[in-house]
Amino acid sequence: MNPAQAATAKTADATRDATAAPPRPRQGIPGKPGPGDGRLAARLARELEGEVLFDAFSRGRYSTDASIYQIEPLGVVVPKTQADVARAVEIARDEDIPLLPRGGGTSQCGQTVGEALVLDTSKHLDKLIDFDPEARSAVVEPGLVLDRLNAFLRPHGLWFPVDVSTGSRATLGGMAGNNSCGARSIRYGLMRDNVLAIDALLADGEAVSFGELAPEALLNNRPSRARDLAARLLDVGRRYETEIEARFPKVMRRVGGYNIDALLPARENGSGDHRPPGAPANLAHLLVGSEGTLATFQRIHLKLAPLPKHRVLGVCHFPSFYEAMTATKQLVALGPSAVELVDRTMIELSRDIPLFRATVERFVRGEPQALLLVEFAGDDADDNLRRLAELSTVMADLGFPDGVVEATEPAFQSAIWDVRKQGLNIMMSMKGEGKPISFVEDCAVALDDLADYSRRLDEIFAKHGTSGTWYAHASVGTLHVRPVLNLKLDRDVKAMRAIAEECFEMVRAYKGSHSGEHGDGLVRSEFHDAMFGRPMVEAFGEVKQIFDPDARMNPGKIVNPPKMDDRALFRYKPGYRTDGADAALDWSAWGGFAGAVEMCNNNGACRKADAGVMCPSYRVTRDEQHLTRGRANSLRLALSGQLGPDALASDGMMETLKLCVSCKGCKRECPTGVDMARMKIEVLRRRAQTHGLSIRDRLVAYLPRYAPFVSKLPWLANLRNRLPPLAWLAEPLTGFSARRPLPEWSAAPFLRAGESLGPAGGREVVLLGDSFNRYFEPENLEAALEVLRAAGYRVHLPEAADGGRPLCCGRTFLSVGLVEEARSEARRLLEGLAPFVARGVPIVGLEPSCLLTLRDEFAALMPGEATERLASCSFLLEEFLAAEADAGRLKLQLAPLAQKRALLHGHCHQKAFDVMGAVERVLALVPELEVESVASSCCGMAGAFGYQAETQEVSMRMAELSLLPAVRKADAETLIVADGTSCRHQIEHGSGRGARHVARVLAAALPGRNEMELET
């Protein structure tokens, strides 16, 4: 499709979309386009290259950020080029509609929600435009994510040092918009201190470059918009100089209001301006922290810093929180690069999280009430160590001898930092209606006041019947704290307002800053009057007027804000109700299905592109729709009736979930534990109930039931793979892509059942077959049987209590939403295995998605003791063998293989259940075998996903992200190991290389076995 055709198609789509068609008046302004306006959408689609998203689901997905607010935008544009941005700005001017630039949408104060045309720069405008290692500078597009920039800079010994904890998804545009600050701001300053210049578009479409203002810039007589703007702004600076001096808090962390102190030459006033004294005004610094209200950034010029060569960390233990706060100033005097707080609650919560437990045990000594993580960084390793020793001395002088746990190895340090960085997320994993709410989260006070401030704020919380957990940046007087409130209740909303007023009043008395890190947005702007005073607010208004006289840019933030507790703007508006009663699975731990869906707080961790699995579909499309967050938001809106009747079973919802491969990456990696794979089952069930099942769904779901018959005629069943025209003819009927061979039916399926093999006195184990290995790759079950017998186990091959077809976990039924069928399979399996479970015999399986269903979905299908007991004795083969080896019980003799190297790809469910260590452990039992794991996300095959005609191409793109390139790079002698059936097929189809289950690798290494079976 050429661009013109594409534009026409987009126009047609936008116009066709029923939800986009009827224009609604915006904010009661008759004649102005409202949310979803079809005509506006059509115009944008006609004139822009990028995507135009005006349908109700897309608007819903862009109506929230990581704040408490929800406002439906007019629509969304995802510009493909800078020309698109310019055109969108012009159209907004022409149509007289507000504009809202957006990056990752992780703002906590409501900066990125508004009834405006949203410009999402995060998908396409993410280039590094220029990099000058000598000058230590870079020019970036606004959508570039911090961690990606830093990954590029690392080999050059440089980094962009504003290390926000959302670095995996925060864009440089958003960071500049919010004047973001990192954990090491004590050394590197805030965003404002690290931005050299910004090229921006004004609301009227004019492009202007903002940067350091050389005096001669104003002398040139030629009329210019930039000069006029500069002159007017400098005039504001001059007129308000005394007021700025008097009212800007003299703390390092001040990000509230506009940085109008940047309009004055620099001086040492400690007001958050860290330019060298005498440095000229820099107008880019005024744009930093402007939250999209002044101009749209197109290019950001950044100052880079050398990466310190060495770091050391001292974990200081305190018997009380108060003592930690009191000590902070003395520790800061040692010149650390960071001093971060972790309180008792956070320590305990982290201890409960399996991922963090071992680290916490290592760096926490005894039962401290608070920890301060003190980091020293620099090029001189000895100097760092000297300062670490000095830290111990100071701690001893303060009365805490042996109060420091030293972390000098980089891996230990980064494990500790991980716990700290996940601080908020650890807190947010709290289930139930009450949630830690961000609104007084980042006030900043002078270090001398820190202890008193935190004690008094605790008292305020207690007065309002709540409490908070403390963590974060002690070095700069910014402590994060969120009181737990239920904002669905009027009572708690009132408490929120009262706490905000009392807290800010106290902060004002301390001459601190009410907005010390996360910006103003909707939650804080209202308080500028009280905090800065009327004249300063008037100055902010003048700045806004100069840049944006028609108030087009992100209205309601910083100036002219609404009330922060206007519930009409909340995510949970008055009258918010959810329809979760009809859920088929057990969601009681979250108070129901809706409660589980509402766990998503939009923190955006699923937008990451680094290590890990979550979220494979987003990794290839970079669309908000194909993101765990986008899906959770759509579900919440659907469950609460905000997307129309029966939205859960609608086409829009199917589109939203279409690329979710049920990998469970989110179950493990989403900080709040959103398990979209399980939620998808509920949606598919509703869909099946209202729309029925397709032929393909039936073929997939009922495989375990028809397989015993079809497997009798494997040549017939495999004919489709042999005769390509047949595959093409079948595609429209079955929905399976003709470009894929389907799994081959085996002529000798593994149908053994009701037998027990191996020495009669051997330790008992059940080998539970699954439909995929049984009918398509029986050699894997044979291999597992051989390995277990060789190791001296008494292996039982279970049979159904009814003596009928083989047992099955029900996974195929769950994958299309047939929950009742899955439940009946689960019941049958429980019955068949009951005698073994009663004796505590380990149940061992090979296929991760099947076996792990016993530990996961079974609990939601049939909660109860029997299920729990089954879960507690179900293991993947590798888990069982690794545990046996660890217990010193494994008697498995293995010989070296001809192949000396194995490349291991983990199935997503293995990763979700933390099984990969066991696979590596078991492969390491093979003498001389060197194992390397591929840092891959989902292979993309994911059950039927990769075989479906409409998703086959996306499936290949997922595989091409990292897995297939790694396999292709491996030499011919390298063994490719993958335990998932789908993964092996994807690897074989995508690279032509055969991949083997770990059972076959072990079997091939049994003494006397024919290694040729492991041909690579």
Ligand SMILES: Cc1cc2nc3c(=O)[nH]c(=O)nc-3n(C[C@H](O)[C@H](O)[C@H](O)COP(=O)(O)OP(=O)(O)OC[C@H]3O[C@@H](n4cnc5c(N)ncnc54)[C@H](O)[C@@H]3O)c2cc1C
């Ligand atoms: C769990 C969690 C932890 C956090 N930790 C930190 C932290 O350690 N330090 C910190 O400072 N913040 C933190 N934040 C807040 C937030 O992540 C940061 O402010 C982040 O930099 C925002 O980046 P973003 O890409 O998501 O921006 P967005 O939220 O999309 O946008 C931020 C602002 O910038 C504006 N903007 C975006 N692009 C442009 C553009 N092209 N032109 C003009 N304006 C633009 C937007 O309009 C908006 O006002 C945290 C948030 C969460 C949820």
Ligand code: SF4
């Ligand atoms: S799905 Fe999880 S990771 Fe993604 S935004 Fe929601 S809470 Fe964060």
Ligand code: SF4
């Ligand atoms: S299950 Fe996988 S694909 Fe689906 S939302 Fe979660 S991480 Fe993304």
